[in-house]
Amino acid sequence: MNIFVVGLGLIGGSMALDIKAAYNNLVIYGIDNNEHHLNRALEIGFVDKKASFDDLERADIVILAIPVNAAVNVISRVLDVVNDNAVVFDVGSTKYLICEKVKDHPKRRNFLAAHPIAGTEFSGPDAAVENLFKGKTNIVCEVEKTAFKFQEKAMQLFSDMGMRIRYMDPKSHDKHIAYVSHLSHISSFMLGKTVIEKERNERDIFDMAGSGFESTVRLAKSSPEMWTPIFEQNKENVIETLEEYIENLTQFKELMKKDDFNSIHSEMENTNRIKEILKGITTNNK
Amino acid sequence: MNIFVVGLGLIGGSMALDIKAAYNNLVIYGIDNNEHHLNRALEIGFVDKKASFDDLERADIVILAIPVNAAVNVISRVLDVVNDNAVVFDVGSTKYLICEKVKDHPKRRNFLAAHPIAGTEFSGPDAAVENLFKGKTNIVCEVEKTAFKFQEKAMQLFSDMGMRIRYMDPKSHDKHIAYVSHLSHISSFMLGKTVIEKERNERDIFDMAGSGFESTVRLAKSSPEMWTPIFEQNKENVIETLEEYIENLTQFKELMKKDDFNSIHSEMENTNRIKEILKGITTNNK
Numbered sequence: 152m153n154i155f156v157v158g159l160g161l162i163g164g165s166m167a168l169d170i171k172a173a174y175n176n177l178v179i180y181g182i183d184n185n186e187h188h189l190n191r192a193l194e195i196g197f198v199d200k201k202a203s204f205d206d207l208e209r210a211d212i213v214i215l216a217i218p219v220n221a222a223v224n225v226i227s228r229v230l231d232v233v234n235d236n237a238v239v240f241d242v243g244s245t246k247y248l249i250c251e252k253v254k255d256h257p258k259r260r261n262f263l264a265a266h267p268i269a270g271t272e273f274s275g276p277d278a279a280v281e282n283l284f285k286g287k288t289n290i291v292c293e294v295e296k297t298a299f300k301f302q303e304k305a306m307q308l309f310s311d312m313g314m315r316i317r318y319m320d321p322k323s324h325d326k327h328i329a330y331v332s333h334l335s336h337i338s339s340f341m342l343g344k345t346v347i348e349k350e351r352n353e354r355d356i357f358d359m360a361g362s363g364f365e366s367t368v369r370l371a372k373s374s375p376e377m378w379t380p381i382f383e384q385n386k387e388n389v390i391e392t393l394e395e396y397i398e399n400l401t402q403f404k405e406l407m408k409k410d411d412f413n414s415i416h417s418e419m420e421n422t423n424r425i426k427e428i429l430k431g432i433t434t435n436n437k
Numbered sequence: 438m439n440i441f442v443v444g445l446g447l448i449g450g451s452m453a454l455d456i457k458a459a460y461n462n463l464v465i466y467g468i469d470n471n472e473h474h475l476n477r478a479l480e481i482g483f484v485d486k487k488a489s490f491d492d493l494e495r496a497d498i499v500i501l502a503i504p505v506n507a508a509v510n511v512i513s514r515v516l517d518v519v520n521d522n523a524v525v526f527d528v529g530s531t532k533y534l535i536c537e538k539v540k541d542h543p544k545r546r547n548f549l550a551a552h553p554i555a556g557t558e559f560s561g562p563d564a565a566v567e568n569l570f571k572g573k574t575n576i577v578c579e580v581e582k583t584a585f586k587f588q589e590k591a592m593q594l595f596s597d598m599g600m601r602i603r604y605m606d607p608k609s610h611d612k613h614i615a616y617v618s619h620l621s622h623i624s625s626f627m628l629g630k631t632v633i634e635k636e637r638n639e640r641d642i643f644d645m646a647g648s649g650f651e652s653t654v655r656l657a658k659s660s661p662e663m664w665t666p667i668f669e670q671n672k673e674n675v676i677e678t679l680e681e682y683i684e685n686l687t688q689f690k691e692l693m694k695k696d697d698f699n700s701i702h703s704e705m706e707n708t709n710r711i712k713e714i715l716k717g718i719t720t721n722n723k
Contacts, residue, residue, distance in 0.1 A: 268645060268646070268647040269647060269648075270647065270648075270649070271648075272649075287647070288644055288645065288647075290645065317644060317645075324645075327636070327642045327645055328645055330631070330632045330635050330636060330642070331632060331636075331642065331643065331645050331646035331647075331650045332645070332646070332647065332649055332650060334628065334631065334632070335628065335649050335650045335652075335653040335654070336649065337686070337689060338624050338628050338653055338686075339653050340689075340704065340705055340708050341682060341685040341686045341689055341708075342620065342621065342624050342682065343708040343711040344685050344704065344707070344708045345616070345620065345678065345681050345682045345685050346616045346617060346620070347707075347708065347710070347711065347714070348681070348685075349616050349678075349681065350613070350616060350617075356613045356616070356617065357617065357714050358574050358603060359554060359574060359576065359603075359610075359613055359614055359617050359618070360554070360617035360618070361554040361555060361556065361573065361574075361617075361618065362555075362556075362557075363556070363558075363618055363621050363622065363655075363656050364617045364618060364621045365715055366621075366652050366653070366655050366656065367621040367624055367625050367652070367653050367655075367656060368621070368711055368715070369649075369652050369653075369715075370649050370652065370653060371705075371708050371709070371711045372709060372711060372712045372715070373705070375702045375703075375705035375706045375709065376702075378705060379698050379701050379702040379705065380698075382693060382698070382701060383696075383698050383701075386693055386696075389693065390690055390693055390694060392631065392635070393686060393689070393690045393693075394690065395631050395634070395635065396627060396628065396631045396686065397683055397686050397687060397690070399627040399630050399631050399634075400623070400624075400627045400679060400682065400683050400686070401683060403623060403626075403627055403679070404676055404679045404680065404683070407668060407672055407675065407676055407679075408676060410669075410672075412665050412666075412668070412669050415665050415668060415669075416661045416662075416665040417661075418626065418630065419626055419657075419659070419661035419664060419665065420661045421630070421633075422626050422627075422629040422630045422633065422657050423657070423658060423661065424633070425629040425633065425654055425657045425658060426658045428633070428643050429651055429654065429655075429658070
């Protein structure tokens with residue numbers, strides 16, 4: 152079996168590692184426009200051979216693991232080149248635009264739109280880790296538009312990686328993921344910015360920061376190359392979540408200004424039920 | 438040695454556990470107005486005996502580990518009761534008000550104002566864990582106002598728990614801690630609120646949440662009883678940080694509205710240097 156991984160970063164690399172561990176008798180080809188990443192992937196060993204887009208005609212499975220703007224740019228070209236028995240899936244954090252892009256492609260049925268909810272704040276081939284997807288949710292969009300035999304092929308791979316599948320339409324995916332993922336990244340980036348700006352000349356102050364700050368600001372380490380196009384593609388939904396978030400923060404601030412600390416207490420108490428919700432996440436995703 | 442722990446929650450309980458592990462020949466007395474917490478502390482075993490405020494006259498060391506409003510309320514009474522050779526320290530997340538409160542007390546020199554930067558999002562006696570303070574920073578304010586022999590006594594205890602000490606005046610403490618701790622809690626609570634509000638009728642959506650959301654929203658599990666008085670006592674500083682945070686979020690939103698994704702990229706890239714800063718925290722505090 153010939154598996155082509157396009158984009159040898161955290162997600163592509165981690166998938167390649169899991170696939171290598173699960174199967175014999177396969178060759179993993181790597182495609183990346185960053186020559187350094189390609190070489191690192193070969194050194195680390197999750198890729199067997201370098202390849203180019205023209206080689207995709209020999210692919211059985213193509214994993215498109217590049218930033219979402221690049222994915223939308225190249226998906227038609229990838230589908231043009233692959234043979235009729237290949238399945239191509241992406242792993243991007245936005246789904247509407249890529250589904251729109253491929254909807255009239257003659258090989259639409261070879262494509263599966265996926266979003267594995269997994270990752271870390273790190274990026275590049277050295278960020279690849281085994282078992283990243285174990286117990287995680289993989290959201291598959293417009294599954295009915297993928298031929299059954301290709302669904303099966305991709306699902307087998309996802310199942311081998313330990314993922315559970317949830318089906319969703321692309322619009323709903325993009326709307327909800329804005330709340331539970333994209334907004335978290337902005338809140339974290341802007342928290343980091345606010346603190347760095349203020350404490351610019353007092354680096355020692357960060358000695359005062361504990362695990363709480365570390366946890367809330369962790370996502371501010373994420374890759375701008377990956378996240379800028381996500382925010383761009385999901386602009387309307389992200390702006391909506393940001394407006395609601397800003398409104399809630401402003402209201403909290405106004406309560407403080409009015410010395411209404413009873414309401415401040417209630418706000419926090421009501422939000423405490425995130426405990427129960429997170430318990431669900433922890434059980435499912437770890 | 439008689440050690441009195443007033444407030445048998447996460448911090449008081451964890452300190453009691455470490456002290457019990459480090460010393461023989463001591464009795465730990467517990468004071469808590471929550472009878473259930475007192476009994477749990479005895480069951481868990483980090484407290485040897487129940488006590489009341491009148492018993493404090495027998496104390497060698499008093500640890501005041503109650504919410505900051507309660508601490509300000511009782512500190513004078515505690516200092517009134519203790520004998521001349523006792524040292525009393527608090528562990529609160531605000532330092533200005535308690536220092537103001539005790540400044541003219543005849544036993545001011547028996548008091549040490551401390552803030553160990555350690556904790557989890559959990560609370561109550563069952564949240565107590567061993568080694569919570571190991572490698573953590575403990576901020577001590579107005580150390581010159583504490584008699585040297587009492588400084589020594591307290592520092593020995595902090596040292597046994599593995600903490601390193603930083604000295605700071607109470608006003609600076611409250612200003613900076615607003616950025617690196619208090620703001621994180623509000624950003625997390627309001628993130629939780631925003632998502633819960635939106636997804637009220639779609640509980641399944643939380644299946645889509647991954648470790649990123651979990652990390653940024655973790656602090657929203659924190660105790661309102663502990664945090665409301667912190668925000669109240671540090672009102673001016675917290676409002677200032679909130680205003681700057683809201684301004685940064687609003688600016689980010691405006692950049693998105695204007696489709697200025699180059700600037701969005703720069704914003705994230707500039708904030709990425711939080712990596713280096715966090716590396717410092719991780720090295721120091723873990």
